[in-house]
Amino acid sequence: MKGYAMLKIGEVGWVEKDIPQCGPMDAICKPLAIAICTSDVHTVWEGAVGERHNMILGHECCAEVVEVGSLVKDFKPGDRVLVPAITPDWNSLEAQAGYARHSGGMRAGWLFSNF
Numbered sequence: 243m244k245g246y247a248m249l250k251i252g253e254v255g256w257v258e259k260d261i262p263q264c265g266p267m268d269a270i271c272k273p274l275a276i277a278i279c280t281s282d283v284h285t286v287w288e289g290a291v292g293e294r295h296n297m298i299l300g301h302e303c304c305a306e307v308v309e310v311g312s313l314v315k316d317f318k319p320g321d322r323v324l325v326p327a328i329t330p331d332w333n334s335l336e337a338q339a340g341y342a343r344h345s346g347g348m349r350a351g352w353l354f355s356n357f
Contacts, residue, residue, distance in 0.1 A: 245298040248282075251289040257296045266313040271305035271325060279327060302327050 247257045264270045282299045284290035307321040317323065330337045330345030337345040344350060 246300065248286045248294050248297045248299060250295060251293055252287060254286055254299065257298075259296075259298065264309045264311050266311040268311045269307050269314055269317055269323075270309040271303075271323060272308050273300070273303045273305050273325075274322070276300035276303040281327070301325070 243259055243261050244256050245259045247254065249255050249257070262268075262270055278300065279302050281290065282301070285294060285297075286299070303325045305323055305325050307317050307319050307323060309319060310317055328343045328345075330342035330350075332338075332342070332345070334345040336342070336347075
C-alpha cells in the first residue's frame with residue numbers, strides 16, 4: 243500500500259509499505275480525512291524529533307474500521323472513528339487515570355506513535 247512519508251529532513255514523498263497485520267487488540271482503519279499535525283511539519287522541515295526515513299505522515303484522522311482483532315469488543319468493521327495523535331495502551335493505569343500520553347511510562351504513548 244502507498245503512504246505519504248517523510249523521506250528525510252526537508253523531503254517528503256510517496257512510499258510503498260506492507261499492509262499491516264491486525265493483532266488481537268488492534269483495529270485496522272482506512273483513513274477518510276487526514277489532518278496535518280504541527281509536529282509533522284516541524285519534524286519534516288526542521289528535524290524537530292530527529293532524522294526519520296519513510297515515516298508516514300498524517301497520524302490524526304477520521305477513519306473507517308475495516309478489521310478488528312479477536313479481543314476488540316467496542317468497535318466493528320464499518321464503524322467510523324477518530325484516530326488521535328497519541329496511541330496509548332488504554333488498559334494501562336496511566337490511561338485509566340486520564341494520562342493517555344504517558345501510558346506505559348513517561349511519553350510512551352507519543353513515543354509509540356513516532357517510532
